[in-house]
Amino acid sequence: ACSFSAQCGSKGLHAHHPRDCLYHLRDWNVSRLHRLLQYYRMSPSWLEPSNGSLAQSSQTVACSVLELRDSGRMTKEEPCGRPALSEYRGYCQGHYKERLVELINRCCADPAVLFTPAEMIAELQRWSVAVPIRRPEEPDLLYAHRLRLVSDIIITELNLEPT
Numbered sequence: 810a811c812s813f814s815a816q817c818g819s820k821g822l823h824a825h826h827p828r829d830c831l832y833h834l835r836d837w838n839v840s841r842l843h844r845l846l847q848y849y850r851m852s853p854s855w856l857e858p859s860n861g862s863l864a865q866s867s868q869t870v871a872c873s874v875l876e877l878r879d880s881g882r883m884t885k886e887e888p889c890g891r892p893a894l895s896e897y898r899g900y901c902q903g904h905y906k907e908r909l910v911e912l913i914n915r916c917c918a919d920p921a922v923l924f925t926p927a928e929m930i931a932e933l934q935r936w937s938v939a940v941p942i943r944r945p946e947e948p949d950l951l952y953a954h955r956l957r958l959v960s961d962i963i964i965t966e967l968n969l970e971p972t
Contacts, residue, residue: 872901929956
């Protein structure tokens with residue numbers, strides 16, 4: 810039973826994800842995730858380009874992050890095995906994005922600072938909030954800022970601070 814909205818009753822098992830979780834950010838490209846971290850002045854050393862053995866090696870390196878695998882009879886942990894790129898510090902792209910999202914959560918970064926007006930509108934509609942009408946001749950940046958202000962007020966009122 811979900812008391813968020815009337816539509817939730819027909820959705821069965823579901824979740825309301827905060828906008829800074831992997832569910833939403835996994836579709837962002839790596840450079841956009843980097844820009845978000847840079848906006849919040851997060852630049853840990855492991856994000857810097859590699860100049861070590863991965864960059865100089867001619868052999869293919871596999872991502873070694875352990876994943877649960879179901880072999881039918883039992884579940885066990887095995888290395889990911891997807892190709893790891895030197896610019897991803899030895900991770901595959903998926904696991905590298907997971908690490909970036911962990912950092913985004915650790916520094917409480919709100920991805921809305923990089924949302925386009927269309928993304929902000931979708932965010933407001935997701936929370937069933939009336940979308941402010943764009944004023945004639947209003948620049949994209951100003952309209953996006955107004956949309957963010959409305960979103961921030963709603964999140965504060967609903968006590969839905971990004972995690």
